[in-house]
Amino acid sequence: MTLTGLIGRICMFPLQLIISTCVALKIHPNILTFVGLLINVAAACALGAGRFILAGFIMGVANIFDFIDGKVAHELNAVSVFGGFWDSVIDRFSDIALFVGLIYLYSRLGRTDYVMITALAMMFAIMTSYTRARAESLITKCKVGFMERPERIVLFLIGAFTNRMAAVMWVIGVLSVFTVADRIIYTYRELRAVPDKVVA
Amino acid sequence: MNRAATLPVRILWNAFFWTYERATWQYDLMVIAILAFVWLTPPDWLNDPMASGQGPVGWLLSMID
Numbered sequence: 001m002t003l004t005g006l007i008g009r010i011c012m013f014p015l016q017l018i019i020s021t022c023v024a025l026k027i028h029p030n031i032l033t034f035v036g037l038l039i040n041v042a043a044a045c046a047l048g049a050g051r052f053i054l055a056g057f058i059m060g061v062a063n064i065f066d067f068i069d070g071k072v073a074h075e076l077n078a079v080s081v082f083g084g085f086w087d088s089v090i091d092r093f094s095d096i097a098l099f100v101g102l103i104y105l106y107s108r109l110g111r112t113d114y115v116m117i118t119a120l121a122m123m124f125a126i127m128t129s130y131t132r133a134r135a136e137s138l139i140t141k142c143k144v145g146f147m148e149r150p151e152r153i154v155l156f157l158i159g160a161f162t163n164r165m166a167a168v169m170w171v172i173g174v175l176s177v178f179t180v181a182d183r184i185i186y187t188y189r190e191l192r193a194v195p196d197k198v199v200a
Numbered sequence: 201m202n203r204a205a206t207l208p209v210r211i212l213w214n215a216f217f218w219t220y221e222r223a224t225w226q227y228d229l230m231v232i233a234i235l236a237f238v239w240l241t242p243p244d245w246l247n248d249p250m251a252s253g254q255g256p257v258g259w260l261l262s263m264i265d
């Protein structure tokens with residue numbers, strides 16, 4: 001087993017307990033998704049106030065909701081097409097909220113350089129999701145590139161808890177650019193393989 | 201990727217054009233590289249608005265000097 005695989009297994013124990021509780025209380029997964037967004041907005045406020053440790057804890061709680069909604073939906077047999085759509089949309093709002101919190105902080109500190117770096121990281125993070133969504137309307141699957149949402153979340157947590165948010169913004173920004181490029185190249189290659197397919 | 205490409209070029213290409221799943225040794229290696237950058241790069245080098253100091257790398261460099 002790999003190191004990251006082991007960490008994932010260890011984290012699953014408390015999460016399974018929370019999932020079981022939500023299932024027992026029959027909490028609708030769409031509500032869990034929305035609560036996750038509200039908590040992420042609170043985390044963004046903490047980031048904007050420069051209180052990174054507090055933001056880290058709030059993000060941790062928010063991401064528990066983000067993670068469990070799909071599992072709860074499965075266990076409650078409440079999986080729906082709208083649920084998937086709702087989850088994706090709310091995830092984007094959560095992503096943007098955290099970046100906006102940081103942009104507010106850096107602009108308050110008069111750091112235009114990091115306002116730009118964070119804004120670009122936000123732009124490419126959103127484009128990462130968009131390119132995959134758009135690609136998968138044309139091809140079967142487009143799961144290439146390293147910097148997806150779980151990686152961004154973990155990096156935000158690391159940046160907040162260890163006060164290394166600037167380095168984290170560089171990593172998210174650069175790797176998101178690569179991820180978007182990967183998805184464009186991959187989609188181009190896949191579509192080139194079926195030249196007769198005309199897409200509006 | 202062309203088979204004739206040298207090993208460093210292939211490594212760089214595979215790191216750029218990422219197709220590995222999570223929980224693979226390649227993924228672990230990338231995670232270690234990212235964490236090394238985040239934790240070892242001195243905040244002063246990045247002009248970090250919220251952190252300062254030389255960090256572990258700066259500390260090591262000052263030990264060498």
